[in-house]
Amino acid sequence: MNAPTRNPEIQTRELSYAEAIREAMGMALARDERVILMGEDIGVYGGAFQVTGDLVERFGPDRVRDTPISELGGAGVAVGAALTGLRPIFEFQFSDFATLAMEQIVNQAAKMRYMLGGEASVPLVFRMPAGSGTGAAAQHSQSFEAWFGHVPGLKVLQPSTPEDAKGLLLAALEDPDPVVVFEHKLLYKLKGHVPDGWYTTPIGKAAVRREGRDLTIVASAIMVHRALAAAEKLAEEGIDVEVIDLRSVRPIDHETIIASVRKTGRLICVYEGVRTLGIGAEISAMIAESEAFDYLDAPILRLGGVEAPIPYNPELEKAAVPQAPDIEAAARKLARKEV
Amino acid sequence: MNAPTRNPEIQTRELSYAEAIREAMGMALARDERVILMGEDIGVYGGAFQVTGDLVERFGPDRVRDTPISELGGAGVAVGAALTGLRPIFEFQFSDFATLAMEQIVNQAAKMRYMLGGEASVPLVFRMPAGSGTGAAAQHSQSFEAWFGHVPGLKVLQPSTPEDAKGLLLAALEDPDPVVVFEHKLLYKLKGHVPDGWYTTPIGKAAVRREGRDLTIVASAIMVHRALAAAEKLAEEGIDVEVIDLRSVRPIDHETIIASVRKTGRLICVYEGVRTLGIGAEISAMIAESEAFDYLDAPILRLGGVEAPIPYNPELEKAAVPQAPDIEAAARKLARKEV
Amino acid sequence: MAKDDNTPFAIRRYDAETLREALRKMYLIRFFEEGAEDSYTRGLIHGTMHLSIGQEASAVASCLPLTDDDKITSTHRGHGHCIGKGAEVGRMFAEFFGKEEGYCHGRGGSMHIADVTKGNLGANGIVGGGIPIAVGAALTAKQLGTGAVTICFFGDGANNEGAFHEALNIAAVWKLPVVFVCENNKYGMSTSTERSTAVKDIAQRAAAYSMPGVTVDGNDFSAVAEAVQEAVDRARRGEGPSLVENLTYRWRGHSKSDRNRYRTKDEIDSWIARDPILRFREELAAHGVLDASGADAIEAAARREVEDGIAFAKGGTDPTIADVTKYVYAEARS
């Protein structure tokens, strides 16, 4: 991945995505006594994906709170805590289990400020390990970013790099409104440069990860990496792909995507969630009603998850979501106007 | 609304949308002992919207079961019952409360057949009163069809007429898989011709409610009626609008919509759910990647709910979702190429 | 009269001023709701509403031990709690009339009425929705050491929601300063507790969370005050949550669309005969706290306050349509 432009004065180190998130949480806990972590097995176990790690040792079990297995109650407790002065970071062990807490997230957290006419604030971060590829089958592999992206009152993020994982989490924590952060499980071990200290990555801004003239790919989470891999291959064939990392599903950065499509005239949306009504639908529709419409030289393509639950068998599981060769093939076709 | 072509031999009567649904449920209960109704206050109360009405008197409290206020448990009981031989129709009192039961609907009902490799079946109908316009504010007015439409394993319907309300419910009941039926609350009192006897309206087929040459409007639920009202006005100005009633969100009837857009070259999607990531996004994206793309003479427009929870104040509430004049104005613009 | 052991708790415990104020609030609730009902019938209020007429003792006596720093979470049947916690009826009416002067600037209406400045975190349109939120407020108090207590109101129907179970368990395991007040009015909408709830007294469920549980006559002001005061004291001492069940009754239908087919006129009448306001008034008189003319004056003042509140609300400002997306986020975004 192309390194983003970096201020040479800022120190960075190689951290994994999980370590970057842990660093952000540790800094937040140290800086602000109102910050607490809540979730199942985030204490001595260190979290199902070892993201909270040793934080309970540093901050104690009152600040790093193991909840009972009670997603609805736990999320609701976090809502009430946020409403009255704490700044909880609530970890769902898998984003799939948020299906149990939609009531509190969608009816309460997202709407509280509005229903109370601006008299209340719910500064709350939901962390959600998402996505397939771990062999955990249909109930542990879902990608729900489109659901939450459909809910006014929420902000919805999908960091794809360690740097953004930290910067977006800190931005979410500073945000006065509820933020849902999807962390792709296959990215937890990805290493990358992470700046020292407290910094925030702006919410609602996409990142151009690779510039190109021929075709735009908008991808999110792990698909950013697959798109970049595909772009490298295509470059060898003379096809110059621009890769945009969506980063934020709500709000979506219209400007960056429209500008890119005006330049390239071609767009593919790549995402892991189920294709129908997934985030690619929104991006496609947004372009089709924007001023970029007139610059389109080809249909807008979407590569998303197949119309099925995630299967257990590893080969089927791979086939259920876009892989780099799928992206490559689709982009080649579109660039060569074979669509 | 244009009456669909009708076989003159089939008797019809004027029934309201609610009565048509009740008639379907009554016929099903009478015909098949495996059919049961479950829900809160569907017995002696007759349902919050008086849809079940007197069915408990006809079929008794074992067939028309009042559940405790336990949406997750109730829905899960319905899943288990469907899995083992009953054919439950489960009423959520408001679709908003399905947020409490997403786990059972999405992780269990929708995926059971797949996870078990085809060895199980969950023939189950969820009825969901949806939409705004009743002054019940943010937690009683939502439109979640896009969420469920994103879930493989489910079928998702939005009848807009009494005839379809009955025919689609009977089709859902005959379907071997879980079906979610959204009933718009403002339609319950709408009267229309309803055929006698047992008939099914095919799942997955849109209906052309008005033919036109200049522009296609795809609308669902109550928006069909608002779109037809707008079309009548526009006809006076010589703008000839085709109005398609989506009817089924999952699966979406690509053929009918594509054929219409190939003819008219212009498309507006009108829906009540929140605009971003709502069903219009999918329809727009589907067209933008289809062969109809080449026939498009203008950007694809979407009119959906505003990016806010539904407010209580009645004027704000109206402003929160598309009204007939909004549709008229948007269509006029698009037809006159002012977009 | 001597404040001996036969003297009801409230008379023993609270001064005359506090007791008069409690009576005033009970009248305010009654007249507020009658006024709201009337305005609804006249088409001045849209939507629906859930009246708590007949349940006033529960709301007011439960809030008695609380200060403005303490919190409550309320329910769809929340007008009484709101007034009990100190809200002004004028701003409440303004909310019902959809005005900017309303507590929620006309965005929330009856089902979301709140007064955060007084510690009322809001009514809730979701049955059981407020229960975990109350526990969260108690977590804040414990974590930041504020000493505040939260009272969580909910109905008998709500006790069958999973949220009830999860939240009570968490509150107990974490020993949080919260009091769960179940207003058992015998029905969740049309469904009686016998047909919906597998225990006789909901307070029995407290044992499943190792917390004290007590059932009291919810129309007896003093009985409610005693049970809740004890639970609040316990919470403030850091000894964790309690469950108090107030047996009471709503005189009106569930909401504006109820045909009352699930209960008899006799049953309703028998509860109207147990009017908690009259009872409290008589108790105050019997113990020399307030004579008839004093009570009449309070009653009349409450009536006027409600009339003034309606007038205030009618004169309120309608929100601007362009503001439909205001308040979605802290700062408006396009």
Add this chain to the structure above:
Amino acid sequence: MAKDDNTPFAIRRYDAETLREALRKMYLIRFFEEGAEDSYTRGLIHGTMHLSIGQEASAVASCLPLTDDDKITSTHRGHGHCIGKGAEVGRMFAEFFGKEEGYCHGRGGSMHIADVTKGNLGANGIVGGGIPIAVGAALTAKQLGTGAVTICFFGDGANNEGAFHEALNIAAVWKLPVVFVCENNKYGMSTSTERSTAVKDIAQRAAAYSMPGVTVDGNDFSAVAEAVQEAVDRARRGEGPSLVENLTYRWRGHSKSDRNRYRTKDEIDSWIARDPILRFREELAAHGVLDASGADAIEAAARREVEDGIAFAKGGTDPTIADVTKYVYAEARS
């Protein structure tokens, strides 16, 4: 030996053939899981798995009163229940290996293993997810008068889910033929019942639903059999649900990624010393049902069955990639 009152329940109640079959199933579970673990370590199985080694008595004794028409719902830790309810280890291994011959044709894996033909409605990846489903199966039985009983397995951790509360309440109010079997192995993942659950014995929560609740030594085959048999009989008589809590222990970590930092080696060893299989073997010997060589033969046969099962699975067929959307709906649609 005379089958007097000191004779354990299982010996008194079941014939030798049934008891030998029970021992065989317990060995089958043990060896199946050891085989699965080994295959996982060798990279033949992907994903994760939750082993129930140490809990075999609970699974097998609980299923003893059931016929193939009776149903069970199971959990993420469901291999034992699956074998207890009569599944073949070959098809189970085939599932774990992702093969078409697997019970779920390779689509489900360990967390969704099911054998609907034998009444096992499936393991479940969602903690507590199977509890309402079990109640639904019991509703079918009652509604259609089939006479079938459903056993609902769940863990101590699951008892804090709202689904537990809602489902037990519904089962009790509707008097459904279902037996809730809580396998309390002291931890939900890393969180002990003390830190997560506000009652000492989970069976105490039965009182909140007015159903019988009993806590037994879950490593004592006969104690489990007695409690569950009684509950099943009660359900079959139409007297409604019961809760049985089996105190037991998982020897292995929670799943394949557990570092066991929340419990001590001593604790684990003390439970290994209470091996339910050895204990049952000794009981059978003591009461003259099965001598050592008979038990050895059963053990050896179980070992062979597991080896054959693995061989069968290895020879299975991989699903066709194009079939990734098969089984989503009853008939494939494009």
